[in-house]
Amino acid sequence: MTAHSDVEFLSGRLLIAMPGIDDPRFERAVVFLCAHDAEHAIGLAVNRPVDGLTLESLFERIGVEPPLRRLADEAVLMGGPVERERGFVLHTDDYLLDDVSVPVMSGLALTTTKEVLQAMGGDAAPRRAILALGYAGWGPGQLEREVRENVWLVCDPDEALIFDDDHDHKWSRALGKLGVTAAMLSESGGRA
Secondary structure, three states: OOOOOOOOOOOOOEEEEOOOOOOHHHOOOEEEEEEEOOOOEEEEEOOOEEEEEEHHHHHHHHOOOOOOHHHHOOEEEEOOOEEEEEEEEEEEOOOOOOOOOEEEEOOEEEEOOHHHHHHHOOOOOOOOEEEEEEEEEEOOOHHHHHHHOOOEEEEOOOHHHHHOOOHHHHHHHHHHHOOOOHHHOOOOOOOO
């Protein structure tokens, strides 16, 4: 038995920031965990649009064929504070690039190449996708400690929470999945 056998790894789940989180970059954040194991955790905030940046304007800036009209006004998200110049596309697994796309859970994959951006702009697009700049990262044991200290609540994802564009209400909707409202939560986390 390993030292981490009692730890529940949270890949494929959503983290919901508690009110009063000490880091303003994560205030009211909803973070999809793409990977979590004993060594690290990596997630993408799914409710933090970058002000004034759409897929169309980003694609023009980096020289990718402009997206289909249906995506043109779609927001680019701030996935987290780490490697903010790097793009991460979380998408349905109906689009996969061999040896590049990484399955994150049943039905979802993560791809970080320009090819996925080109696919998003054309007919071979994944059914649903978000583009996030940067990611949120945790070192060994850090996320587990933060969950124990009530910095984050954890819930199961659904496609609407991950992919829809109602970013202003994702945090309260994620809380609602747990039967909780913001008014029910204390501004300061505690320990059990």
